Amino acid sequence: MNIKPLGSRVVIKALEKEERTKSGILLPDTAKEKPQQGKVMAVGTGRVLENGTKVALDVKEGDTVIFSKYSGTEIKIDGEEYMILDGDRDVLAIVSQG
Template identity: 50%
Template sequence: MKLKPLGDRLLVKRLEVEERTIGGIIIPDSAKEKPLKGEVVAVGPGKLDDSGARIAIGVKEGEIVLFAKYAGTEISIDGVDHLVMREDDILAVVAA
């Protein structure tokens, strides 16, 4: 299924968390927190300002971003969990 976000929304796929700590301890699923890092899969066209001009979104498809803990709405696309969130929910872009 293809999904195109509207306005200033983004489609983000969460990145997997390491299942082991640095010391080698395996973390069970019940103790894992959802990752706060993901890859931008799709970007909306941006929101409109008062004059009707489009304001472009500051992130691009393929970038790795950090987002707020309770950001976005969870959806499943072809069995893979994604988040639809506003650009304001993005905290930072991870530099390559």
């Protein structure tokens, strides 16, 4: 992937409905926060605290996650849709595919 997200941002590929149901997790379309499953494609180096240190993100490339679409930015790369999100604020949980 030729995009490097900055700070606490991550690039996520939303999973299609058929891929999502494999994990047994269902995210209702009607929920007000619009949670969604996706795969982490790239992560930033993390946000900078007021004391000057960086906080590494809790997610890494390849993780399957539940995220909130609330304030993300949609982009298209080579015809495929991705989202740029804030990894600290918008990514809620990691799904372990078992």
